Amino acid sequence: MRLTVYLAGEIHSPWREEIKEKAKSLQLPIDFVGPMEDHDRSDAIGEEILGEQPNPIFRDAAASSFNNLRTQVLMQKADLVIALFGEKYKQWNTAMDASAAVSLGKPLILIRPEELHHPLKELSRKSNATVETVNQAIKALAYIFD
Template sequence: MRLTVYLAGEIHSNWREEIKEKSKALQLPVDFVGPMEDHDRSDAIGEEILGEQPNAIFRDAAASSFNNLRTQVLMQKADLIIALFGEKYKQWNTAMDASAAVTLGKPLILIRPEELHHPLKELSRKSNATVETVNQAIKALAYIFE
């Protein structure tokens, strides 16, 4: 059995590569998908498809439409969502993706540091598993295959 795992969360650090490398080392039968990690492309995709927009608000609206389309398709095809809340970056997109996973009835592993326990308490209770580290998430993923 092979699983497709959607990796939701900030795109500025290498946490996805860490998960991919550790999964490969354990020979887990998983394929990973996730948001567009090229921030400039993500911001520009609306204008690439629709043409130049009259201002930044319209530019963001156009880009978000296509980013939401991409996310929805990939999430619906995923068997499992892993959402990481880091300590450094704003986490609005992570919250949106984790909430979408819950709404879609997708199994969800939430990674969040202890410091974010309180602000994420409701979302943690809606997830299937809440962990504090990438290593713990890998162990949870590996357990599925035992």
């Protein structure tokens, strides 16, 4: 059995590569998908597809449509979602993706540092598992295959 795992969360740190490398070292049969990690392309995709937009608001709206399309397709095909809430970056997209996973009935592993326990308490209770580290998330994934 192979699983497809959607990795939701900020795109500025290498946490996805860490999960992928650890899963590979454990020989877990997992395919990973997630949001567009090229931030410049993510911001420009609307104009890439539709052409130049009249102002930054329209540019963002156009890009958001295509990014939401991509996320919805990939998340619906995923067997499980891992959402990482880091300490450094704003986490709006992570919260949106984690909530979408809950709404879609996708199993959800939430990674969040202890300091974010209180602000994420409701979302944490909706997830299937809440952990504090990438290593703990990998152990949870590995347990599925035991």
